[in-house]
Amino acid sequence: MADLTGTLCRCWRLTCSDGRVFAFTDHDARLSFDGADFSPSDAMTARALEQTTGLSVDNSEAIGALSAAGLTEEDILAGRFDSAAVEIWQVNWSDLSDRRLSFRGTLGEIERAGGAFKAELRGLTEQLNRPVGRLYQKQCAARFGDATCGMNADIYAVDVVVSRIEGAMIEVTAGTAPAEHYAFGTLRVLDGAASGQVVHVRGDRAADGARSLTLWDSVRGLAIGDRVKLIAGCDKRAATCREKFGNMLNFRGFPHLPTEDWVTAYPSGGAS
Known part of the structure; x- marks a missing residue:
């Protein structure tokens, strides 16, 4: 993007797991691009976005007012914004084709207080922190009713x-x-x-x-x-x-794993 100090604005788009989309901008007029209408709102701001090269996790925090952007405390409590997809654009409002996607990720932990909220923004490389493979433990690793459990x-x-x-x-x-x-x-x-x-x-x-x-x-x-x-x-x-x-x-556990006492046991010289 060129030097757009006077015509630069930020646009947000949240896509919930139930398909609902919330789009808003800090510009003073409605903007439309990429299949979404971004409504004027100052309900959400973000702290400085930490972005690095390589596989490090990009993160930031989103801070805003409830209901002003269509976000309600009831929806947050119901988990409707858990892991919602987030896109943040830097846009030249005088020429909407001149825009740059500055962040793409998901909402993380959300805190609520005094009619406002604070949400963690997690970059796409956050997915790399998830464990892969089997964990050897006595308890079952499946969630009741999922594909590995097999129960209805x-x-x-x-x-x-x-x-x-x-x-x-x-x-x-x-x-x-x-x-x-x-x-x-x-x-x-x-x-x-x-x-x-x-x-x-x-x-x-x-x-x-x-x-x-x-x-x-x-x-x-x-x-x-x-x-x-x-x-x-x-x-x-x-x-x-x-x-x-x-x-x-x-069953996705290992119920016959030996205990720690068995693993650390050693032969005693006085045993007959």
Whole structure:
């Protein structure tokens, strides 16, 4: 790009996993290019972008105001912006063909406070930090219901209605599953203000036709009468895979690995 100090602006485009696209610019008029309309907004800014050659991870932070750019706290809590694709352009607003893509990556950890948010921007080389290959451990490495697990999670799911809420503890109209059946499982909100939010279940007690669930975190916006989907939990142990799900052929752990005591053991001179 030429020296465009007086006509240079920045354009942002966020693409969520559900397909929704948010596009805005710090220019004072709407700009359109690359199949998107960038609306004027000062809701998002970025700190200095750290970019390096080689395979080092490019990163920065995006800071902005909630709702001003269509970003709401409810959507963030529901995880709708988790790993959203991000593109940042430097654009000559007097000649839109004169533009440069300065960053492409994903949103990382998002913090919320006082009607604003701060999100980590992760470059494309962040993907290289992901572990590849098998991890040798006693517990199963698969996620319940994924391709390596091979189980159909929907078979072990039930839709219930919330009848009581006390912080991270909720009570639902229980199914017929035994106690602790949904411990280590997931809860997805199906309707209401919290629709779409997914949380993990820490504990599950069933008694007198009701089921009491302890969640790892409270669900903001959840109300009595909302429908939720419960998916059975798996604690990754071989016994659970065999007895609860009958899926031992697909168990992705190594239950017979020797313990650390066995590995560090040595012969004793006094043994007979």
